[in-house]
Amino acid sequence: AQSVTQLDSHVSVSEGTPVLLRCNYSSSYSPSLFWYVQHPNKGLQLLLKYTSAATLVKGINGFEAEFKKSETSFHLTKPSAHMSDAAEYFCVVSDSNYQLIWGAGTKLIIKP
Amino acid sequence: DTEVTQTPKHLVMGMTNKKSLKCEQHMGHRAMYWYKQKAKKPPELMFVYSYEKLSINESVPSRFSPECPNSSLLNLHLHALQPEDSALYLCASSQPGSARFEKLFFGSGTQLSVL
Numbered sequence: 001a002q003s004v005t006q007l008d009s010h011v012s013v014s015e016g017t018p019v020l021l022r023c024n025y026s027s028s029y030s031p032s033l034f035w036y037v038q039h040p041n042k043g044l045q046l047l048l049k050y051t052s053a054a055t056l057v058k059g060i061n062g063f064e065a066e067f068k069k070s071e072t073s074f075h076l077t078k079p080s081a082h083m084s085d086a087a088e089y090f091c092v093v094s095d096s097n098y099q100l101i102w103g104a105g106t107k108l109i110i111k112p
Numbered sequence: 113d114t115e116v117t118q119t120p121k122h123l124v125m126g127m128t129n130k131k132s133l134k135c136e137q138h139m140g141h142r143a144m145y146w147y148k149q150k151a152k153k154p155p156e157l158m159f160v161y162s163y164e165k166l167s168i169n170e171s172v173p174s175r176f177s178p179e180c181p182n183s184s185l186l187n188l189h190l191h192a193l194q195p196e197d198s199a200l201y202l203c204a205s206s207q208p209g210s211a212r213f214e215k216l217f218f219g220s221g222t223q224l225s226v227l
Contacts, residue, residue, distance in 0.1 A: 034215075043116070043202055043218035044155070090154055099168075100216075102154035 002027045002095045006103035014111045019078040021106045023091035026072060032094040033074045035065055038105075039087045047089075050074065061085070086110045118203050118219035126227055127193060133222045135186040135203030143208040144186040145216065146178060149200040161186060162208045193226045200224070 007022040035047040048059025055067040065076045091103040116137045125131050143162045147155035160168035161180040177189040200221045206214040
């Protein structure tokens with residue numbers, strides 16, 4: 001069975017400093033992996049996805065993630081945080097059928 | 113148009129009421145989804161429609177009844193709900209086939225409160 005673990009429930013960084021949101025997965029297959037963002041009282045928006053092409057994936061709003069098979073990780077990074085990045089971030093892995101397996105989420109807090 | 117539109121944005125209903133949530137997209141997507149999201153939790157899949165046919169029902173109680181009248185519209189009919197059904201209900205769409213590869217487009221959701 002596939003699973004995904006987001007290692008931090010909350011991450012707090014100062015504006016202008018780097019962001020790192022950690023995600024580990026387990027999969028019997030060659031997985032597809034996604035990061036979604038949810039701003040307060042909003043729906044979910046895809047930041048980026050990995051589907052067995054380049055291991056470094058660039059997304060929207062300056063975010064990127066690196067697929068590391070040896071570490072079963074797909075961490076999300078951004079060089080410089082902005083106040084508008086404050087949101088909930090979900091790491092998601094696909095299973096062999098139709099469904100997406102969602103991580104528990106990481107709340108990103110940006111300090112001025 | 114890359115939007116998924118959900119109405120209403122907020123809904124308060126009693127346990128004896130009947131209400132409906134609506135979702136619309138005009139991206140030509142032939143797969144549409146209902147998710148339920150409790151506060152501070154990830155979304156949970158409820159239903160999937162593919163080519164207007166129900167393809168997945170995640171053992172959702174019958175007080176929730178989905179309907180897909182055409183390729184652009186998705187409804188969720190609510191009847192005799194319980195207070196624990198209070199949540200954010202999200203609609204999503206994508207190209208059909210496996211969600212393994214496809215981006216989901218989400219609406220902003222309907223915040224439902226059951227009294």
